[in-house]
């Protein structure tokens with residue numbers, strides 16, 4: 708499958724924002740503004756708490772849902788956790804290994820590998836986040852960090868299961884900071900990710916969608932989505948603003964339409 712045939716994917720990661728009524732209002736506003744597009748899949752990742760009501764509210768032709776995290780066991784004595792088994796009926800995707808999970812909550816590559824495996828086992832698509840810190844980039848370690856995060860994170864995923872999964876390249880220094888990664892840096896990192904997938908699985912790297920995330924805003928969306936090998940965007944802050952998020956989706960759609968001409 709060539710790059711152009713992979714449907715573009717835009718995920719809004721709401722993080723720990725919005726109570727039930729605020730979340731419902733945001734969905735209402737997004738539904739008014741976002742059209743259903745054949746070439747763009749739009750996914751909302753609210754808190755676990757509102758997945759259930761939003762699953763009843765969303766227009767499924769326009770939106771899918773994602774969870775922001777899950778535990779690696781299907782059930783058990785894990786106070787405060789939610790399993791992929793519990794999410795199975797509600798979401799199409801689970802974000803795994805977001806840098807905030809890694810750096811604030813101490814998630815290791817081994818924990819992330821178990822989470823990825825549990826998401827796949829439960830018939831959900833993982834969105835595995837990888838990316839280097841500012842120090843790692845400065846030390847010239849970006850390629851090695853991406854390699855290690857992918858090799859361990861995907862160690863229990865078979866070549867059949869890897870088809871269709873999503874990898875998000877999110878340089879930690881660009882998340883929530885307004886420090887914009889340069890297109891050349893993103894292109895190189897995405898190339899490294901595809902190279903690693905090819906090393907692990909053979910040629911299936913073309914079946915894996917690779918997203919970019921980190922301070923994505925409407926006016927810089929086109930610059931990122933046009934990068935060779937980038938199949939979509941993981942949007943944090945801007946996804947909480949209905950005008951910004953719908954503008955990002957519209958730009959991705961427009962870029963695709965222009966490419967088809």
Ligand code: PGA
Nearest residue numbers: 882883921922923943944
């Ligand atoms: P940001 O977050 O767009 O606010 O930088 C991106 C993310 O954390 O996925």
